[in-house]
Amino acid sequence: MIPEEIRNLTHSQYLKIDGYYLTMLPRSLSNLYHFPGVPSQAKGDVFLLSDINNLSKLHSVKLHRNYISSICGIGKLKSLQEMNMFDLRDVSGYRIGELENMNDLCKLGINCFENVKDAEEACSAKLCAKRRLTDLTLCWSNTDSRNIDLDENGLDNLQPPKCLRNLSI
Template structure:
């Protein structure tokens, strides 16, 4: 689990060149300042099969839901991803990459926990290998 902080060495950009990761958890996504900063190039991590994206409970009332959505848009995983967990995401919409089956084609398990503001869900029924979903 990589805990993001607003300090050098703990920003999401630190993950950019770590391309051999098989399992990754990113915690405290509320500390990402803007959508461009969130570009950790996850889609280039060709061995990544397990990904957890987690926002914090703190400051949920004052959080910028549009920023959360833009951050999630920029965290597109690679096509080899099999397991995805998203926790405490407060955006109203799902990520752009989740609405297109191609980037998450191989997904077998997805778990959305405490995504209380989500108004729409991606087309999970179109994922051919999906065995488990928890909403």
């Protein structure tokens, strides 16, 4: 376990945590506003910071998909460069509009695309402003209740950037 006193390192920009046996991250880690990354070598389930979106300089987070999808208001992580799979939900803080200001994304995966309500909401992601986005993956989790017209309109209005190299649907 990392001690709570880590909160005193508020201006720390580099911190390497080799945590093969690490099972908990202290809540005070969310006070390290300049902290660039969250450890990925932890064994088993790692306690996810409830205030992880305070880490405005966070550019790298390599945690299990379930952890990423549980972050409410992930759009506050404007410096994040890679988000392998973000599960959209029909709840505030988990909508596709969270992506609006995340312009440093290079790799993005969006799951549960059926939760995009309409074309206007799809447009709110502002993918065209993500000049570094090279890999985009779009997935649907519920194919039984799909509205093909809505899916087509949503896809048309995503407007990915011209620098996109890989698109998976």
